[in-house]
Amino acid sequence: MAQASMRSPNMETFKQQKVEDFYDIGEELGSGQFAIVKKCREKSTGLEYAAKFIKKRQSRASRRGVCREEIEREVSILRQVLHPNIITLHDVYENRTDVVLILELVSGGELFDFLAQKESLSEEEATSFIKQILDGVHYLHTKKIAHFDLKPENIMLLDKNTPIPHIKLIDFGLAHEIEDGVEFKNIFGTPEFVAPEIVNYEPLGLEADMWSIGVITYILLSGASPFLGDTKQETLSNITAVSYDFDEEFFSQTSELAKDFIRKLLVKETRKRLTIQEALSHPWITSGGEASAPEQRETEPPQLKTKRLREYTLKCHSSMPPNNTYVNFERFARVVEDMARVDEGCRALAGAHDTLQDDVETLISIYNEKEAWYREENESARHDLSQLRYEFRKVESLKKLLREDLQATSASLGGVARKLERVQEQFGALRRELSADLQWMQEVVNGFQLEGGRTDGLGSVFHGDASESLSELLSRVCSEEVLGTVQL
Missing domain, CATH: 1.10.510.10 (Transferase(Phosphotransferase) domain 1)
Incomplete structure (x- = not known):
């Protein structure tokens, strides 16, 4: 018999032929919401089976019928089992509206x-x-x-x-x-x-x-x-x-x-x-x-x-x-699933809230720490600024005193300079006066030499002693005069 091509590697393949071509369908044995079970007889062997007609869901949006994945799961499980206390699957057919399971007749x-x-x-x-x-x-x-x-x-x-x-x-x-x-x-x-x-x-x-x-x-x-x-x-x-x-x-x-x-x-x-x-x-x-x-x-x-x-x-x-079957419970199942999703969302929201709360508390803690640090830094800066202001005022005061000292020193130096000028003038005048006196004395000495020309030895000695005495006198007089002038 021809087999239907597989839709995917995991999809079950069912015979795409009319089950009526191979089985005589008889009386109904039972029914459910989307399935009906009928007695049937295989034409080739005369053996009796139960044909379970399962209504296929035509679209994902529809709620009528059984989705293909569920039908395939049931068929897959029945094909795996072979036990005296479990019903046996004989064959599977599929048409446009139904999947037909040919089962052991119980x-x-x-x-x-x-x-x-x-x-x-x-x-x-x-x-x-x-x-x-x-x-x-x-x-x-x-x-x-x-x-x-x-x-x-x-x-x-x-x-x-x-x-x-x-x-x-x-x-x-x-x-x-x-x-x-x-x-x-x-x-x-x-x-x-x-x-x-x-x-x-x-x-x-x-x-x-x-x-x-x-x-x-x-x-x-x-x-x-x-x-x-x-x-x-x-x-x-x-x-x-x-x-x-x-x-x-x-x-x-x-x-x-x-x-x-x-x-x-x-x-x-x-x-x-x-x-x-x-x-x-x-x-x-x-x-x-x-x-x-x-x-x-x-x-x-x-x-x-x-x-x-x-x-x-x-x-x-x-x-x-x-x-x-519990397909009657399907609506309740959907409600519970929705409630479970809502509950999961609430738990996730609660978790996010807790995480956010932790983050907020962490931020507040960081803010408080930063605020305390800035407060300490501000106090330190304020203290340093106050200290700087004090030092600045102190420097300004010292600067003022130094300026006054400089002015006093400058005034003193001016007075000293003027005194020095007077001393220099006096020194110059004294020097000129001494020069005149020395010249006069030189002339007097020279006069003695001319008068005592015959007594060269005595004149020479006198001349030397006189010159040295005059020079010493001149030096001492000049020094005392200058010092006296300076002290004035």
């Missing part, structure tokens, strides 16, 4: 419908069915696949006319592969069976399936739903608060091991919730639901009344809307 109906028709149910029978559910989920979890929509409607019987009916897990429309290190959040599933982490829009993992198994087990043993409220909001509030109990009216015939099994599954903290391996190893499962007390083992095991389970299934079917 004709035994829902498990709860089957059990509700029984008069009573022993814990041993209950554990045999729970064990099959656990086996199927264990296979999925080993492949890191979470079903995310485990509920009574998706737990079917292959054939109810066998002594021990074979369970099949169906509807992988919400299933996801959990990747290590990749955070996955979403709001989906049926409110009555979803785990708290789904309601709280927290990271999801395989643990969500274990919570759903705990709810299913609770209902199977009691016919009552542990968290179901009068409204959807009340149901979700009960889930997040883990508000449930083992009412004696419903659990009077239930063993403590069964209650312990449920308690360890309905745990809000995912790390403390039983894993699939731990659930399979729980004494209630490994003992086959047998009573633990010796006195109970000696008697016939108590039978669980199925009347309430029958009432529960009737109520569920009578109140079941056409879309019994």
